[in-house]
Amino acid sequence: MNKLIATALLALLVFNCKSPEARQPISTKSGSYIDASIALNKKRFAKEKAVIEKIMEADDDTYLASDTGFWYKYQTKTESDSLKTPGFGDxxxxxxxxxxxxxxxxxxxxxxxxxNYAMDKQELFTGLRHGLKLMKAGETVTFIFPSDRAYGYYGDENKIGPNTPLICEVTVNSITQNQNN
Structure with a gap:
């Protein structure tokens, strides 16, 4: 009888010590929401770009395209090589x-x-942050930002609504170099 109880306890112990098995998910998601969101964003950007291109065509000045997805033109440009564009922390x-x-x-x-903005150390909307990196002290630039480079899906939760492209005229008064650079 003792052998039977010992065998039963040993068998119970062996079967309870096996590693847990992964459970299979009840349902799977196909990613169709993401695909729909991508398609919607591409349509929105195409519409915004068409309107922006009409604005640039109507303007006599030449706009430059940035590497980060917005357009700009100089109102006042500084040609001096002694002045530098801002770096991290300036x-x-x-x-x-x-x-x-x-x-x-x-x-x-x-x-x-x-x-007053410490470059890349404070919050500022994406387009303006990248636009300031192109400027020198004394320059005035007009930027046209598509909504994804402006305040995006949420707006500024005040006067700027969601998905609103913007035009900003920016004048850099001074750039103080960070002493750690």
Whole structure:
């Protein structure tokens, strides 16, 4: 009898010590939501780009395309080689305004006041952050940002709605080099 109980306990112990088996998912997702989102974003960008191209064609000035997905033109350009574009951590003092593509002012320079921005160390919307990297002190540039380079899906939760392309005129007053660079 003792052998039977010992054998049963040993068998119970062996079967309880086996490694757990992975459970199979009850349902699988196909990724169709992501595919639909990609298609929607491509359509939105194509519409925005068509409107932006019409604006640039109507303007007599030549716009440049940035590597990061927006367009810009210089109002005032500094040709001096002694002035540098900002690097990581440099303090930039600048003024800017924000307009919709139809030219309606959303935020004036007075509304936004003069800004001090530590390059890549503070929050700033993507397009403006990359635009400031192209500028030198004393320059004024007009940027046209598609919505994905502006405030994107959420807007600024105030005056700028979701998926709104923007025009910004930016003037860099000064750039103070970071001493650690």
């Amino acid at each position: 303090l930039i003092n600048f003024d800017y305004d924000v307009k919709s593509l139809n030219g309606n002012e959303i935020y004036s320079k007075a509304d936004l006041k003069t800004q």
